[in-house]
Amino acid sequence: MSSMPEExxxxxxxxxxxxxxxETDKVQRRDMLGLFMPLLRDAAVNxxxxxxxxxxxxxxxxxxxxxxxxxYLSQFEKEALNNGNQVHFARDSSExxxxxxxxxxxxxxxxxxxxxxxxxEETRLLHHLQRADLSVVETDxxxxxxxxxxxxxxxxxxxxxxxxxxxxxxxxxxxxDLGERELKGPPEMVAEARSVLxxxxxxxxxxxxxxxxLIAENGYSMLVTNEGNGDLCANLPKVMIxxxxxxxxxxxxxxxxxxxxxxxxxATGQPISNYTSFYSGPRREGDVDGPTExxxxxxxxxxxxxxxxxxxxxLQCIRCGACLNHCPIYIGVGGHAYGSVYMGPMGSIxxxxxxxxxxAQALPDACTACxxxxxVCPSSIPLPDLLRDLRHEKSREKLTPRRWRLGIxxxxxxxxxxxxxxxLSGLGIPVLAWLGRKKGSFKSLMLANGWTDQxxxxxxxxxxxxxxYDAQRKADDASR
Amino acid sequence: xxREADTRVNERKNTSSVPGFNVALYVTCLVDLFRPSVAFDxxxxxxxxxxKVSVPTQxxxxxxxxxxxxxxxxxxxxxxxxxxxxxxxxxxxxxxxSCAGMITHHYPKLLEGAWRERALTLAAKxxxxxxxxxxxxxxxxxxxxxxxxxxxxxxxSCAGLRELGIRAQPRDLLKKLRNTEVKELSQTEVCCGFxxxxxxxxxxxxxxxxxxxxxxxxxxxAQILAGGDMGCLMNIAGRAKRLGKTIEVRHVAELLAGNLSxxxxxxxxx
Amino acid sequence: MPHDSARTEIMGKLQRVCQxxxxxxxxxxxxxxxxxxxxxLPSSQLCEIFLINVLKNQGTVACAxxxxxxxxxxxxxxxxxFRTRKLVTGNDPRLAAMPWRDGAVLPRFGAAEQGDNASLSxxxxxxxxxxxIVTYTGKSNPAANNFLVEDHIVLVDTANLVATLDHAWTQIxxxxxxxxxxxxxxxxxxxxxxADIEAQLVKGAHxxxxxxxxxxxxxxxxxxxxxxNAIEALLNN
Numbered sequence: 001m002s003s004m005p006e007e008x009x010x011x012x013x014x015x016x017x018x019x020x021x022x023e024t025d026k027v028q029r030r031d032m033l034g035l036f037m038p039l040l041r042d043a044a045v046n047x048x049x050x051x052x053x054x055x056x057x058x059x060x061x062x063x064x065x066x067x068x069x070x071x072y073l074s075q076f077e078k079e080a081l082n083n084g085n086q087v088h089f090a091r092d093s094s095e096x097x098x099x100x101x102x103x104x105x106x107x108x109x110x111x112x113x114x115x116x117x118x119x120x121e122e123t124r125l126l127h128h129l130q131r132a133d134l135s136v137v138e139t140d141x142x143x144x145x146x147x148x149x150x151x152x153x154x155x156x157x158x159x160x161x162x163x164x165x166x167x168x169x170x171x172x173x174x175x176x177d178l179g180e181r182e183l184k185g186p187p188e189m190v191a192e193a194r195s196v197l198x199x200x201x202x203x204x205x206x207x208x209x210x211x212x213x214l215i216a217e218n219g220y221s222m223l224v225t226n227e228g229n230g231d232l233c234a235n236l237p238k239v240m241i242x243x244x245x246x247x248x249x250x251x252x253x254x255x256x257x258x259x260x261x262x263x264x265x266x267a268t269g270q271p272i273s274n275y276t277s278f279y280s281g282p283r284r285e286g287d288v289d290g291p292t293e294x295x296x297x298x299x300x301x302x303x304x305x306x307x308x309x310x311x312x313x314x315l316q317c318i319r320c321g322a323c324l325n326h327c328p329i330y331i332g333v334g335g336h337a338y339g340s341v342y343m344g345p346m347g348s349i350x351x352x353x354x355x356x357x358x359x360a361q362a363l364p365d366a367c368t369a370c371x372x373x374x375x376v377c378p379s380s381i382p383l384p385d386l387l388r389d390l391r392h393e394k395s396r397e398k399l400t401p402r403r404w405r406l407g408i409x410x411x412x413x414x415x416x417x418x419x420x421x422x423x424l425s426g427l428g429i430p431v432l433a434w435l436g437r438k439k440g441s442f443k444s445l446m447l448a449n450g451w452t453d454q455x456x457x458x459x460x461x462x463x464x465x466x467x468x469y470d471a472q473r474k475a476d477d478a479s480r
Numbered sequence: 481x482x483r484e485a486d487t488r489v490n491e492r493k494n495t496s497s498v499p500g501f502n503v504a505l506y507v508t509c510l511v512d513l514f515r516p517s518v519a520f521d522x523x524x525x526x527x528x529x530x531x532k533v534s535v536p537t538q539x540x541x542x543x544x545x546x547x548x549x550x551x552x553x554x555x556x557x558x559x560x561x562x563x564x565x566x567x568x569x570x571x572x573x574x575x576x577x578s579c580a581g582m583i584t585h586h587y588p589k590l591l592e593g594a595w596r597e598r599a600l601t602l603a604a605k606x607x608x609x610x611x612x613x614x615x616x617x618x619x620x621x622x623x624x625x626x627x628x629x630x631x632x633x634x635x636x637s638c639a640g641l642r643e644l645g646i647r648a649q650p651r652d653l654l655k656k657l658r659n660t661e662v663k664e665l666s667q668t669e670v671c672c673g674f675x676x677x678x679x680x681x682x683x684x685x686x687x688x689x690x691x692x693x694x695x696x697x698x699x700x701x702a703q704i705l706a707g708g709d710m711g712c713l714m715n716i717a718g719r720a721k722r723l724g725k726t727i728e729v730r731h732v733a734e735l736l737a738g739n740l741s742x743x744x745x746x747x748x749x750x
Numbered sequence: 751m752p753h754d755s756a757r758t759e760i761m762g763k764l765q766r767v768c769q770x771x772x773x774x775x776x777x778x779x780x781x782x783x784x785x786x787x788x789x790x791l792p793s794s795q796l797c798e799i800f801l802i803n804v805l806k807n808q809g810t811v812a813c814a815x816x817x818x819x820x821x822x823x824x825x826x827x828x829x830x831x832f833r834t835r836k837l838v839t840g841n842d843p844r845l846a847a848m849p850w851r852d853g854a855v856l857p858r859f860g861a862a863e864q865g866d867n868a869s870l871s872x873x874x875x876x877x878x879x880x881x882x883i884v885t886y887t888g889k890s891n892p893a894a895n896n897f898l899v900e901d902h903i904v905l906v907d908t909a910n911l912v913a914t915l916d917h918a919w920t921q922i923x924x925x926x927x928x929x930x931x932x933x934x935x936x937x938x939x940x941x942x943x944x945a946d947i948e949a950q951l952v953k954g955a956h957x958x959x960x961x962x963x964x965x966x967x968x969x970x971x972x973x974x975x976x977x978x979n980a981i982e983a984l985l986n987n
Contacts, residue, residue, distance in 0.1 A: 014682070021684050031692075033949065035667070050787040057786045064783060068776050070764040083931060089757040141955050142946035160946050168947055186947040190955050197956060202864055218931065228897050228942040228957025235893035235934065246760070251780055253923075257915045258786035272880040274807070274940040275957065280931045286888045288861050290933050304763040328671045332685045366682060368675025368689075369548055370638035385589070391550030400549070404677075408546050412554035415509075415540040416561060422540070429513050440748030441721045450680020454687030455718035458514060458746040465507050465516035469535055 007124070008152060008339040010351055013362035016337035026162055026334060033161060034331035040269025041322060041376060048265065058258050059380040062316045065251055066307060072216040072249045073298075079219030080296055083281035088297045089246075093123035096299045100125060100208065100241055101132055103295055107239055109134060109205040113197075115223075115230035116140035117210025118156055118319055119299060120243050121341045122354070125208070137200045139229040141193055148175045154335035156342065157267050157321035162334055165189075197229070207233030207291065211244040212263070212318070213256040214296075220278040221296070222256050224263065228275050240279070240291035246298045247307070247315040259318060262378035266320040302354050311386055314349050316379040323373035323383060329366045338363065345373040345383045352390055361399045364390035407447075426467045433460040485584045488604035493615050499530030504569035506562070506583070506606070508576045509541040510710035511731075515745065518710070521737035522575045522609055529617040536565040542582040548676045552590060559587045563598050571616070572606040575733050576709050577640020580608035585643050608640060609733060610708060614649040620656050627658070627738035633702035634662045634732075635693065635716065637709035638671050650708060650732050657736055665696040674715035690719040697727055704728045704744075706735050717746035789879050789914055796878040796911045797969050801977035803881025806984075807940035808953065809961040811977070813969045818852045820966045824903055825853030827962050828868055831901055838862045838899070839870040842890035861892035862899050869895040869902055875921055876906035876965070879914040882939040883963065884922070886932035896936055902958040904938070908967030 021027065045051045065072055077087050090096035096119075104112065112134055120126065126147070129136045138147040142160040146153060148171055153159030160168070169183045176196055183189055209230045213222040221242050223230050234240050250256050264270045283290045306315055324330045324344030335343040340351040340360070348363035357364075364387050373383040394400050414421050436442055436459025445457045463471075503526050511518045523533050543558035562583060566572045574580040584603035591599050613619045632654065640646035654660040673679060673689025694716055697705045705727050707713050717729035728744040743749060771779070791799055801811050812827070814820035828835045835855045839845050850857055862869045871891050873883035883904045887893045896902060912918050915937075922935060942957025953959050 017682060018684060021688060029948070034670075036949070038669075048789065050789060053787040057784065060783045061780070061786075064780055067769050068771065068779075070761065070768040070770065071773065071776050073764065074761070089760050091756045091759060095756060139956065140946070141944045145946065158946055158949070161949060163947075165948050165950075186950045186952050189947060190944060190952040194954060194956055198864065201956075218926075220931075220935075226940075226942070227944050227955040229955070231893070231897050231936065232956055235887070235897065246764075253919050254786065254916060257919065260915070261786075261789070268945070271803075272882060272937070272939045274938065274942060276882075276937040276939070278935040278937075280933055282933070284888075284930070284933050287933050288889050288892045289894050290887060300760050300763075304760060304767065307764070308767045328673070328689055329682070329685065332688060364550075365678070368638070368671045368673065368678045370671035370675070371642035372638070372669065372671070375642055388548060388550060391548070392552055393550070395550040404549070405551070408549050408551050409554050412543070412546040412551065412558060415543070416557045418538050418540045418561070422537075425513055436748070438748045440743055441718060441746045443722075448680075450677075450683055451718070453683040454679070454722065455690065455715065456721040456746060458714045458717055458721075459748070460514045461516055461742065463516070465512040465519045466535075466537070468516055469519075470537075 008341070010339040010355070010360040010363055012339055013337060013366065016339065017333045020333040020337045025164065029162070029164070030331050030334055033325065034328075037325035041266060041325070044265035044269040044271060048261070048271070051262075051265070054258060054262060055378060055380055058255075058262060058378070059316065061251065061255050061258070062379065065249060066247070066312060066315055069247065069249065069307065072251055073246055075216040076214050076219060076249050079216065080281070083219045084294070085219070085281045086293075086295045088295060090297055090299045090301075092301050093299070096123045096243065096297055096301075097125050097128035099297050100243065101129060103239065103241055104129065104134060104206050105132070107205060109239070111200065111204045112136040112206045112208060113200050113204040113233045113237065114138050114143075115207070115209035115225070115233045116143050117208070117243055118341060119210055119245055120208065121153060122301065123299065125243065137197065139197055139201065139233060140225075141190065141227060141229075144193060144197065145171065152336065153341070155321060155324060156319055162336065201232045201236050204237045206239045206241060207237040208241045208243060209233050211242050211248055213259060214244065214249045215253055215256050216249055217252045218280070220253070220280050222260070223277045223279065224260065224273045224275070226268070226274045231275055231277055234277070234279055235290050238291055239293045239295075241295045241297060242279075243297045244299065245303050246300055247303045263318050263320050266322040266376065266378040306353055310389060311349065311353055313381050314346070314353065314386060316381050317346050318379055320378055322376045322378065326372040326376050328368065328370065328372075345387065349383065349386045349390065357390065357393055357397065358399060361394055364394060422464070422466045425464050429460045429464050430462060433462045435459070483585060485588055485600055485603040488600060489584060492604045501531055501570040503531040503533050503571045503573050504566050505533055505535045506539060506542075506566065506572050506574040506579065507535065508574060508579045508710065510714065511575055514714065515710060515731065517739065517742045518575055518731045518733045521733040521739050522573065524737050525609075525613060525733065526573060529613070529619060531571075534569070538565040542579045544578060544582050545676060547582065547586060547590070556590060559590055559599065560595060563587070563595070563602050566606075567598060567602050570605065571612065572602065573609055573612045574606065575609045575731065577608050577637050577644055577646050578709055578711065580606060581639040581643035608644055608646055608708065610649040610653055611644065611646060613736070614653055619653060622659060623657050623738055625738050627740070629654075629658050629660045629735055630703035631701070632660050632662055632704045632706050632735065633665045633697050633700040635665070635672060635697070635705060635707035635712055636668050637707055637712045640708055641669070646708065650706070653736055654732070658738070660735070663700040663702045665700050667696060672712045672715055674711050676711070679715065687719065690715055691723070694719055694723070694725060694727070698725060704730055704735070706730050706732045708732050713745050717744070721746045788916065791878060791913055795970065795973065796913060797908060797965060798973040798976050799878040800876055800881060800911055801965065801973055802980050803878065804963045805881075805977060805981045807881045808943065809881070809940055809963050811974065812962070812964045813974050814964055814966045815969070817966070818849050820905055820964055821849055821853035821855055823964045824870060825855050827901070827903060828855065831960070832867050837868040837870050837903070838866045838895060840889060840891040840895055842872050844872050845870065862894040864898065866898065867900045869899040871895055871902065871904050873904050873906045874910065874925070875918050876911045877915060877918050877937070878911060880939055882937045884918055885936050885938070886925075887934040887936070888932060893934055893936070896938060897957050899958055901960040901962060902938070902941070903962045903964065905964050905966050908965060908969055
């Protein structure tokens with residue numbers, strides 16, 4: 001039985017941030033990512049001149065779908081059953097895990113190959129199956145690497161991007177019993193992973209994959225990959241299990257195509273992924289390969305609650321990762337700091353909703369409201385607004401420290417009384433200006449420790465504007 | 481992202497002509513307290529294009545600190561205060577992208593019913609300074625006061641950039657009015673790390689972001705770093721001082737008005 | 751059964767939250783949202799656009815006027831890559847009827863197995879918008895033939911080229927009306943690749959390392975040359 005990484009928690013976020021900023025080589029790698037991923041995305045979007053119109057239409061259809069999710073989910077279920085699948089519903093993570101384990105055990109499964117699926121990370125399916133003594137291998141290269149390293153993903157699209165070539169070489173040399181060899185660079189490592197994993201694909205009993213869209217009108221599941229590993233999982237083993245959440249439903253194939261055009265451009269800057277596949281069910285007459293038994297496991301895990309809440313727009317997320325790539329906080333501190341399966345702007349919203357605001361309370365504050373995430377979100381989710389709403393909830397639930405809340409309230413109270421405010425600032429500001437007149441700034445300033453921790457505080461010029469303007473006006477009146 | 485406020489603002493931009501109009505100046509709390517010369521420079525620019533400028537006294541702050549901290553309840557009275565004080569003007573001009581964005585984009589989100597309507601009406605006539613000068617007043621004539629600006633690089637503050645689309649306007653004005661071509665810094669779209677309360681909540685990360693922005697500005701070898709938002713400018717200037725780096729940080733209003741007489745942000749009299 | 755109660759509970763929750771309109775009204779609402787804006791192709795030269803996009807997708811291309819030329823193109827590729835002319839190909843009547851001897855190609859008909867270097871698929875559709883080919887699983891093209899080999903060679907008839915992803919689905923839906931839904935529909939738009947190691951792009955992570963597309967039929971004279979020039983221009987920028 002292999003030991004898995006500890007269950008993560010976002011409660012340690014601020015401490016994690018401090019550590020993350022000290023790891024200079026990782027910081028450098030992230031800075032590179034923060035520079036290049038946006039360029040790739042911009043190039044792809046600029047080449048597709050209909051991008052913004054497409055975004056609008058896709059948003060409208062998705063919101064309509066969520067408004068009628070019961071109808072579309074029922075339609076999908078009906079079509080999927082007609083296509084010969086078994087369809088299971090799971091209320092929460094442990095139910096999903098039990099269902100999947102149950103299917104595996106009913107086939108006396110020993111070996112499982114797995115494609116990339118954030119939902120299965122969310123439920124910790126790998127851990128659950130391994131505890132039941134099944135051999136489970138992640139086949140997406142990034143997921144394989146972190147599985148071997150016993151780590152968690154640092155990015156929802158590129159889970160191992162935090163690891164250096166040297167670290168991965170060390171890992172492969174250690175984990176693959178293949179004798180003396182050099183493993184010069186990524187091409188050699190990929191080739192080695194290819195041959196190691198090939199054996200698993202060929203001998204697995206069960207293949208587990210995720211889904212990028214569940215198409216209601218025909219019961220197809222769309223799978224988007226660049227490696228083709230998901231397709232190997234979906235075509236070679238005798239049993240296939242598709243694990244996903246119920247908000248993945250789209251009404252028609254055309255809606256899946258529209259989303260596809262946005263998804264890949266936003267995620268990697270490609271117009272389309274190398275492999276876009278549509279799987280309908282088990283072997284038909286005429287099939288010479290493919291699973292003989294196929295299952296859908298549809299997870300709720302708070303999605304229906306989110307649907308009923310003010311955060312329902314979060315369900316429009318297609319997991320492209322663009323918001324991560326453009327977020328200065330994510331790029332600054334990396335995915336692991338978030339202590340959650342989901343990170344960056346989308347993770348800072350989802351994690352409190354899936355776990356608790358109390359546990360994840362640091363996340364909504366990890367935001368400068370720069371708005372870059374919303375600008376690039378293909379699903380038009382108002383991420384900064386949702387983050388602010390979570391900060392509002394934090395404030396209401398008194399999770400924000402008392403002195404902050406009181407400070408903000410007091411400041412606002414004073415600002416709502418301009419005459420008093422002008423009087424008080426008219427007294428204090430000129431004093432501050434006089435104190436800072438030579439140097440022009442303060443190395444430390446009462447009540448501004450957060451600021452002065454990292455920067456000097458510029459001194460005021462002199463009297464406040466309102467003081468000066470008032471004086472000017474009085475002088476003008478007097479001279480008439 | 482098209483908002484209702486944007487439609488009304490765009491209508492306003494197409495039907496305006498300025499001389500003689502009553503413009504109410506929204507000073508912003510940071511300009512009021514830390515750099516009043518920016519407000520005086522703003523008034524000078526507005527009067528130059530023929531506006532009659534007034535300064536409503538019942539103003540203090542647009543409410544961003546409480547709003548962004550999630551205290552909507554404390555922000556609502558501030559929003560109502562701004563609306564009441566300014567809604568009678570023909571135009572409201574704001575030397576800050578974030579404050580202008582707060583008024584035009586967020587007040588309508590914060591308020592309901594009749595107040596929301598009043599917020600939308602106010603939004604339609606509220607403009608950040610460079611947008612007003614470039615698009616409403618359509619300032620084109622070069623100044624002939626003999627002021628030569630040294631080399632300038634420019635910081636695009638996030639709210640102004642993304643909520644109000646401010647990017648070309650300050651550059652066009654600097655070119656036309658002051659014959660100054662902005663030396664672009666790299667990764668202009670990345671946040672400077674101020675973020676209101678963020679800089680206090682995550683100081684190390686904020687410090688790194690500010691350093692990155694400062695380094696990008698220094699790499700242009702421009703003498704002046706200009707921008708339209710005091711929060712960002714004070715942030716970058718303060719970081720420069722702390723790290724012992726030399727760059728003159730000024731508000732774009734000062735450059736357009738040709739007023740380099742005051743020490744730059746964070747600079748003392750010595 | 752525990753799973754039934756999960757379904758009941760979830761569907762119950764959704765019903766309470768959703769609009770619960772009549773299906774006809776839901777359908778009408780969906781239609782009122784219109785169609786997604788179609789991508790605008792730079793011209794109507796589908797062959798040229800298809801070839802450019804296949805090349806952009808890290809594929810290699812060849813053109814053939816007839817099946818004999820196609821077989822020779824296949825042979826060229828096999829020989830340059832493997833020094834043999836063996837491949838595996840599906841039980842597709844079109845493939846059975848290919849003049850294999852014209853290229854001295856030695857096909858094995860069936861599903862690819864571990865160890866097979868090359869496979870040949872006769873695509874159902876080629877898509878210009880994205881430089882993709884479409885295959886259905888089945889004995890004409892077992893899924894293994896798309897994924898297990900080192901080199902995947904694909905034949906596409908010019909007559910089966912369509913402009914966009916949506917046009918492809920119009921054709922797929924017609925095929926489904928006649929023959930039912932295939933188990934799997936694969937849109938392939940490149941060789942397998944990954945950038946999971948320090949974001950460096952490497953081909954051949956699990957799926958084929960090489961993807962060679964042969965466009966068969968009336969290809970306009972300059973299509974291939976124009977496509978190659980366009981790619982070179984992109985690389986030089």
